[in-house]
Amino acid sequence: MKREATTAVVLLVLMVVAAILAAGANPLLLVAGIAERALFTRAGLLEALLRTIPLTVMGLGITIAFRARVFNIGMDGQLIAGSVVAVALAPLLPANAAGIALFLLLGVLGGALWGGIAGLIKARYGGNEIIVTIMLNYIAIQLLSWLVRGPLQESMRIIPRTDSIDKALRLPIIFEGTRIHLGLVIAAAMIILVAVLVRRSRFGFKLDVVGANEHAARYAGIDPRRIAGLVLLVSGAFAGLAGAVEISGLYGRLQEGFAPGFGITAIAVALVARLNPLLVPLAAFLFSLLYVGLGALARNGVVPFPLINILEGTVILLFLAGSVAFSRRRKVAEATDG
Amino acid sequence: MDEVLLLTGLLAAGIRLATPIALAAIGETLAQRSGVINVGIEGIMLVGAFVAVLFTVEAGNPWTGLVAAIFAGGALGALHAYFTVRLKVEQIVSGIALLFLGLGLSGYGFRLTLAQGGEAVKVPGFSELDLFGLSGLPVVGPILFGQHALVYLTVLCALGLAWILARTRLGILIKAAGDYPAAVDAAGGSVDRIRFFCVSVGGMFAGAGGAFLSTAQLWGFVENMVAGRGFLAISCVVFARWNPLGAVLIALGFGIADAAQIRLQSYFPGVPYQFFVIVPYVVAIISLAVGSRSSQMPAALGIPFVHSR
Numbered sequence: 001m002k003r004e005a006t007t008a009v010v011l012l013v014l015m016v017v018a019a020i021l022a023a024g025a026n027p028l029l030l031v032a033g034i035a036e037r038a039l040f041t042r043a044g045l046l047e048a049l050l051r052t053i054p055l056t057v058m059g060l061g062i063t064i065a066f067r068a069r070v071f072n073i074g075m076d077g078q079l080i081a082g083s084v085v086a087v088a089l090a091p092l093l094p095a096n097a098a099g100i101a102l103f104l105l106l107g108v109l110g111g112a113l114w115g116g117i118a119g120l121i122k123a124r125y126g127g128n129e130i131i132v133t134i135m136l137n138y139i140a141i142q143l144l145s146w147l148v149r150g151p152l153q154e155s156m157r158i159i160p161r162t163d164s165i166d167k168a169l170r171l172p173i174i175f176e177g178t179r180i181h182l183g184l185v186i187a188a189a190m191i192i193l194v195a196v197l198v199r200r201s202r203f204g205f206k207l208d209v210v211g212a213n214e215h216a217a218r219y220a221g222i223d224p225r226r227i228a229g230l231v232l233l234v235s236g237a238f239a240g241l242a243g244a245v246e247i248s249g250l251y252g253r254l255q256e257g258f259a260p261g262f263g264i265t266a267i268a269v270a271l272v273a274r275l276n277p278l279l280v281p282l283a284a285f286l287f288s289l290l291y292v293g294l295g296a297l298a299r300n301g302v303v304p305f306p307l308i309n310i311l312e313g314t315v316i317l318l319f320l321a322g323s324v325a326f327s328r329r330r331k332v333a334e335a336t337d338g
Numbered sequence: 339m340d341e342v343l344l345l346t347g348l349l350a351a352g353i354r355l356a357t358p359i360a361l362a363a364i365g366e367t368l369a370q371r372s373g374v375i376n377v378g379i380e381g382i383m384l385v386g387a388f389v390a391v392l393f394t395v396e397a398g399n400p401w402t403g404l405v406a407a408i409f410a411g412g413a414l415g416a417l418h419a420y421f422t423v424r425l426k427v428e429q430i431v432s433g434i435a436l437l438f439l440g441l442g443l444s445g446y447g448f449r450l451t452l453a454q455g456g457e458a459v460k461v462p463g464f465s466e467l468d469l470f471g472l473s474g475l476p477v478v479g480p481i482l483f484g485q486h487a488l489v490y491l492t493v494l495c496a497l498g499l500a501w502i503l504a505r506t507r508l509g510i511l512i513k514a515a516g517d518y519p520a521a522v523d524a525a526g527g528s529v530d531r532i533r534f535f536c537v538s539v540g541g542m543f544a545g546a547g548g549a550f551l552s553t554a555q556l557w558g559f560v561e562n563m564v565a566g567r568g569f570l571a572i573s574c575v576v577f578a579r580w581n582p583l584g585a586v587l588i589a590l591g592f593g594i595a596d597a598a599q600i601r602l603q604s605y606f607p608g609v610p611y612q613f614f615v616i617v618p619y620v621v622a623i624i625s626l627a628v629g630s631r632s633s634q635m636p637a638a639l640g641i642p643f644v645h646s647r
Contacts, residue, residue: 001424001425001426004420004424004425005425008420008421008425019443019446022450023446023450069430071377071430071434073434117623121623121626121627124627125626125627125628127623127626127627128572128573128576128626130377130430130569130572131569131572131573131576131622131626132623132626134566134569135566135569135619135620135622135623136619136623137566138565138566138616138619139616139619139620142612142613142615142616143612143616145612146610146612146613149610150610264438267434268438271431303446304445304446304449304450305445305449306441306442306443306444306445306446306449306561307442307446308442309438309439309441309442309445309446310438310439310442310443310446311442312438312442313381313435313436313437313438313439313440313441313442314435314439316431316432316434316435316438317421317432317435317439320421320425320427320428320431320432320435321421321425321427323427324425324426324427
């Protein structure tokens with residue numbers, strides 16, 4: 001099995017190299033170019049850091065879900081739902097720090113609501129969360145498209161977007177002269193929260209038991225479906241928070257496609273972090289560097305941008321193959337001995 | 339008479355819109371019956387759709403495109419099989435990776451080839467048949483005799499798979515691999531080989547579904563054009579309790595819902611069109627809520643088979 005895993009790794013790397021060569025680019029120069037744009041320019045580094053904020057928050061939500069083997073792939077929809085609820089109710093909020101907190105809380109509630117629909121269907125009817133969350137993505141995208149052209153459209157009624165939220169509801173910039181906002185601190189707080197939740201709490205223990213073996217969970221008096229439902233609600237809340245933070249910290253208003261594919265990338269982030277909340281920010285930063293660097297090269301026409309999706313898929317498969325190559329041998333040995 | 343014409347058009351279009359979902363659902367039924375979930379068929383369909391257009395344009399013949407899409411789908415199916423059956427990794431995660439990969443490969447390939455000219459490429463795609471010269475018949479003509487060749491092949495494939503599963507030794511082996519793999523193993527069969535075969539063929543069906551989408555239903559490729567149909571196909575499989583004929587019927591339901599929402603848009607111009615576009619997705623969610631009793635689920639679905647000795 002170890003040799004088969006190595007074969008898979010070699011084949012995957014060859015596939016990516018072939019894809020890059022097919023675009024007439026040099027793979028080595030491409031890697032160097034990505035590193036140069038993302039790591040060694042101030043603008044690139046700051047942009048990557050900015051993108052790390054939502055990806056960390058969402059990656060943490062995915063971490064909670066995947067630990068229980070609940071596959072929430074609808075974070076894009078939950079992010080939209082959170083942002084919509086927050087922006088729609090923003091005019092009712094007080095124009096002070098409490099207002100910011102309430103704005104973020106509304107994002108959390110909106111995301112939890114959207115994730116909670118999938119959670120309810122999972123808990124009550126056992127409906128497959130992968131399909132339900134994906135369907136809810138498509139529904140959220142359509143509803144957003146309607147809202148920014150209808151009831152929530154800016155008062156000028158020209159561009160499909162909302163009016164700006166009140167300046168007092170914007171997260172403050174924490175480094176003068178950059179766009180890095182307080183969301184960075186919020187993301188850091190979430191890392192600690194999730195690390196404690198996963199490792200020290202009863203809920204975290206239940207996640208791992210359900211994820212390891214549903215039957216064992218039932219014997220231990222844990223209802224796996226109820227946990228799964230709850231997990232969808234909680235991970236949805238993280239996506240909603242990420243959306244509200246993006247609006248409040250970066251854009252100040254709602255428009256279509258403001259967080260493209262974040263829900264998908266967050267899955268790759270969480271898997272590369274091996275579902276360890278402390279590694280999530282690192283993985284999020286790496287994927288952000290990749291995104292920023294590749295984005296710059298794609299704009300210059302070096303390679304088409306969808307290479308990013310090829311790389312995300314490949315990285316997940318590489319980690320799967322790697323986990324086989326490094327840990328399977330021991331497990332097989334245990335199985336044969338026992 | 340107007341109502342009859344309307345209904346005829348609705349059913350004929352519903353069948354056309356259902357076919358890509360049905361093809362993918364047949365393949366997914368086969369894979370899941372053998373014990374392997376593939377949640378990445380959306381990605382395979384995207385690659386199938388792109389490859390079909392590329393080869394159709396190059397060869398000037400949609401059948402070449404279809405064959406190429408089937409090969410590409412089979413290759414991606416085999417990749418999933420390699421990871422889930424040989425390496426025995428988490429099937430869902432491998433499927434998610436396949437989804438990214440399909441999204442990336444199709445978009446990347448498209449921008450390198452067909453999107454280069456800037457102008458839309460003319461695609462010599464499939465046309466509807468006129469079986470026995472009867473497609474002009476009122477009502478039943480367009481529904482039964484005026485469909486694409488692939489529509490009839492899809493029905494034949496569903497019947498064929500149902501027959502294989504119910505009546506043949508191969509079918510028994512496939513079902514046993516999904517329900518009680520240890521029995522296959524004890525009888526000297528290879529669970530891994532059966533599953534590898536079923537997942538690869540399942541990928542071929544998804545590739546063909548993508549090809550139908552881009553060379554019969556529409557004539558051209560747009561990035562991310564599958565738009566959730568791969569996931570609709572999976573919900574067909576679940577709702578039909580892993581029965582291939584049932585899956586095709588459920589797919590037909592989605593196709594008719596889709597055809598209906600397109601028509602309703604023009605009847606209710608006051609209602610935002612987005613509310614109609616979401617209809618098939620809402621139907622899928624409701625069907626999963628109603629139809630998810632799992633009693634018929636292959637017992638070993640999602641569980642890798644490891645030799646005990």
